[in-house]
Amino acid sequence: MMSEQPVQVVLVEDDDVLRIAAKQTFMLADVPVADFPRAEPALAMLAAGSAAVVVTDVRLPGMDGMELLQQVHAIDADLPVILVTGHGDVRMAVEAMRLGAYDFVEKPFAPERLLEVVRRAVDKRRLVLENRALKARLASSDEVAAIIGDSAPMRELRRLVTELGDTDVDVLVCGETGTGKERVARGLHAAGRRHKGNFVAINCAALPESVFESEMFGVEPGAYTGATRSRAGKIEHASGGTLFLDEIEGMALPLQAKLLRVLQERVVERLGSNRLIPVDCRVVAATKLDLAAEATAGRFRADLYYRLNVVSIALPPLRERSEDIPRLFAAFCQQAAERYSRPLPELSVELFDWLMAQDWPGNVRELQHAADRFVLGLWRVNTEIAGSGPNSLAQRVAGFELSLIEGALRRSGGDVAAAAEALGLPRKTLYDKLARYQVDVERYRAG
Template sequence: MSRGSIVFIDDEAELCAAAEEWLGVSGFSVTSYTAAQRALERVDPAGVDCVVTDVRMPGLDGIAVLNHYRAAAPDLPVVLLTGHGDVALAVDAMRRGAHDFIEKPYDAEHLVAILDRATERRRLGRELARLRRVAGGTELEDRLVGLAPAMATLRQSILQLADIDVDVLVTGETGTGKEVIARALHDFGSRAQGQFVAINCAAIPETVFESEMFGHARGAFTGAAGERVGKLEYARGGTVFLDEIESMPLALQAKVLRAIQERSVEPLGTNVSRPIDVRFIAASKTDLRAESAAGRFRPDLYFRLATVELAVPPLRQRREDVPLLFNLFAANAERRFRLPETGTHRVPPGLESSEWPGNVRELKALAERTVLGVMQRGVVPGEGGAGESLADRVARFEAVVIEQALRDAGGSTADAAERLGLARRTLNEKIARYGLRVPAEISR
């Protein structure tokens, strides 16, 4: 199986032949061209994973190649080959959509590493395109996005359970998407035409809980001017979602347990039991079995709800999904905020190694901040909060130091590299990684 399909463009025939040989041995499928115009005429972007092009060429140059493919296929990565004097040009091209750049003469293994990242980006771009083709969120994969095995298993379980009229307990940390799971169980099952009634058990005051849940008759208490249908009865034919059920007081748990067992409610102020035709789905961010053992949750309610239990994995256990989710959230944010759509996005460094205490919700917020520009030049934002990994903090500090060194050196990458004790190639890679702007007045 090919490591990826590469188009290599350089006006030096010897360099093209060397690239074809090395990359071919490394497992890539390579087609080379010594004329950019011929490449643009013959290459179908849909069948390519990455384009590598020299910047300085007779006729069409590398920037023209970049502009062509940015218009024809925005998610197709383009890597630029640059001479020493073209670094500022290449960095500027990256800000306009190039995937990466590499200085000549380049190390072949370094190029392979860049191409591996580029082909992975292309794969993510194709996955995003597939998701965008799904109309109106009707596909389960459009709601529960993820390539991790745990997500594939979760989607399969939902499809198996959706049409089975059994109560379900969804467990997972804050921000993992427990309500998304509940809505999917409802929407893909036989109760999809009924109501989906979400109840935050932590938000309903205990004094009005019975009235909210079970309803009341006119005159049942002071201020009850008319009859009110409770949430459980209102959901007839549909689904009741009991979110944060672990926060429900023990006294109220007994009343909810009875309604679940009997599938009936008795509104306040009446002696009549009314049947309810609903499915119950509960969600908890804590281990209810442990809470039951500690006396903080009714064991009988736990066992009644946990006929089937679905565990939603935290984001740190599905790190391979972080780039895909980041790009999907960023694309959605661009549409939401009516910003130009830029295709795939450069993922800030340190994302995949973060612990993500806020899980998918935290990643979504970061993607939206990134799209709005509320961050420091591509570095993970924040001031060293509790949820930030060491890698994130080091990346931020390194970007600030490099930016200051470039200013002190008057924009000269050679001088800045010497001041920092870095190889010039290493410095250029870091400049590209952090999206730093090299001053235009580079003179040496």
């Protein structure tokens, strides 16, 4: 499970009274805080990847808040910096936002206002750090760590894969389409002593009966017209490694009998040869059906089922571990952004809430395709994310949000800053929502 270091507030304020008061506000809210009267020592404790949010006064002795903002972003461009400005420093605040400040709070301010802004920044920083950790996990060669999810079923799955990996026991992996059965098979291969051998994956449902023997067992010259040289089959190629039989339920019954003999004897006989070749491979089979029920119904050989089902691993569908969806989606977005050379779009809490509310019948594979479309800009908020019907929950929530924004703009006479304050939103967030809903602010100023 990914460790979560608490995000700490780095508070910079040269006024002792204000600094102590702000520190007490954070401490009473159980928000970790380190306070400094100057920017230089605060900057010294920050590094790329720091679990921190900076809250700094603009006017400081020595390095001021604006310079601190630039220095912090030179270290880590995603580290949130909140500026505290004096009354009348609006021009400076606008410049700070242009330079990438997360938000600014104008003096005098209520402690609740500062705490609200900081909590949003902490949530954003935590999400950024989790996304980076996921990227590192996916980039590693550790196939077990790449089985993503912190739900109880996924933690148990990683434990099983780790424990079974270094054994030679054959494993049957069961789960709906798109749940990650091949990922588990690769994890079993990577976690064991066979990891230096070949991982050979075969889609049993896609292998034509006419070429089954030559592909699986190999061929000798003269076995059939066009066979001019010896060639090892898939099973022989997997010797010393792992043979992954995907969609085993799709294999025809006559072919199942031929496979059973190989699995029992651990020998293959190339087409056109009488020589038995020993094979030493671990077998992992995968199915989306209940093979016991298929065997009872006569659609799958019972003896092959019992031969494969030495140890069984059941993968839960995505709808039964929805708490894993945000991390999975963030990881897939990161992969897609790199694959398509696109910027990583902003991932919001609202988006994650919507994703977690879906059934995802295609499971992890469907979620990955959704992430690809999201990164490519093919997912429209007002169509797919809002739901397919006019009365979908997501669309009703979006309509309610739009009505609140329009009401705030109407009351403020089109003053976006005042509307953001009334809604409790950072100005940048409100501007993003205005663009999303295509709201004409001038219309409210004219009224």
